[in-house]
Amino acid sequence: MLYVDIPTLPEFRALAATRADACVSIYLPTTPISRQTAASRIALKNLTKTALDQLASVGFDKRRLAAIADPLAALAQDSTFWRYQAHSLAVLATPDRMRSFRLPNRLTAMAEVSDRFHLKPLLRAITFPHEAFILALSENAVRLVEAFPDLPAQEIKVREFPKGAAASAGRATLNDRSASGRIQGAEGQKVRLHQYARRVDAALRPVLAGRENPLILAATEPIASIFRAVNTYPGLAQETIATSPDRLCAADLAAAARPILDRIYAHDLETASALFEARRGEGPATTDISDAARAATFGAIELLMIDIDEVIPGTVDAAGRVTFAEGPGATTYGVVDEIAGRALLTGARVLGVRRADIPGGTHLAAVLRYPT
Numbered sequence: 139m140l141y142v143d144i145p146t147l148p149e150f151r152a153l154a155a156t157r158a159d160a161c162v163s164i165y166l167p168t169t170p171i172s173r174q175t176a177a178s179r180i181a182l183k184n185l186t187k188t189a190l191d192q193l194a195s196v197g198f199d200k201r202r203l204a205a206i207a208d209p210l211a212a213l214a215q216d217s218t219f220w221r222y223q224a225h226s227l228a229v230l231a232t233p234d235r236m237r238s239f240r241l242p243n244r245l246t247a248m249a250e251v252s253d254r255f256h257l258k259p260l261l262r263a264i265t266f267p268h269e270a271f272i273l274a275l276s277e278n279a280v281r282l283v284e285a286f287p288d289l290p291a292q293e294i295k296v297r298e299f300p301k302g303a304a305a306s307a308g309r310a311t312l313n314d315r316s317a318s319g320r321i322q323g324a325e326g327q328k329v330r331l332h333q334y335a336r337r338v339d340a341a342l343r344p345v346l347a348g349r350e351n352p353l354i355l356a357a358t359e360p361i362a363s364i365f366r367a368v369n370t371y372p373g374l375a376q377e378t379i380a381t382s383p384d385r386l387c388a389a390d391l392a393a394a395a396r397p398i399l400d401r402i403y404a405h406d407l408e409t410a411s412a413l414f415e416a417r418r419g420e421g422p423a424t425t426d427i428s429d430a431a432r433a434a435t436f437g438a439i440e441l442l443m444i445d446i447d448e449v450i451p452g453t454v455d456a457a458g459r460v461t462f463a464e465g466p467g468a469t470t471y472g473v474v475d476e477i478a479g480r481a482l483l484t485g486a487r488v489l490g491v492r493r494a495d496i497p498g499g500t501h502l503a504a505v506l507r508y509p510t
Contacts, residue, residue, distance in 0.1 A: 156232070159253065160206060162210075226243060353371050354379060377402075434486070444488065444490060445501055452473040
């Protein structure tokens, strides 16, 4: 089992805005097999030493240095912590605070030191979290299930869910073909299914408010189309698990949802690449780091795709001018990481991907709101 804690987008933005006299960012591969964590613990100690050596080399205050070193050393020795891991670990530390995130994707080991955190590796987990909500909807019952990358799916209790379409209408069955009041027969059944679907949608709103994960519908016709007609959650996936969910457990629903999630993410990448190619022909798009830095600084980036594995050391000033460095150091940081942070803080959508997924196989690809 994987134990994951991925930062939310608001948490990520807060981390991107963090500035301190020293920000240490450590990433390393880990394993969910608790008896095989020794190598990861050694890697954390080695990466910690690399980071501390960089700070010491620029004369960083010894007491502030110890305030970073001590929590990192304690983390490396915490056997309980290492018992519950995923495929990668991110540790972000300043002299005043330390945060750690266990991630489902496998990251390259690195230690970065600057006055801000190096967050680009975290973007992959945020970009494609492989989490989804599944709405198991039939005339007889409704359930909401949350699916995770490698954790067991869990049913979410929604207190306001109706207990089936008939109960929602205050009837024993919807299959009564006799006249009743102002609606009757098949017409009455359709009206009551719409009423039922609206009640389900209303119950979901407070539960899904502020969430961005896809909602995958598991339902058969006609209730599937009826719910789509009244749904108000913008993340409802176009593809449906087109089978009756009544006899499917949470694990079965999650298994059926995963191929749909893969296709959603593949489509997102195709759409982003197609948008970049279309805009590049018109002018407001770039693969140049300096141009992207200037655009990000002035809020001109609409969509940004970046390579999560590469670090290009340097600095970006307040006007968006890039100065590249020969190598990493305590006074530099990843310039593409900084571009991503600035773009996020101005409302851009940022995708952390592999180099092969970026048009042209470049460091980054930016779609601009307007030419700069």
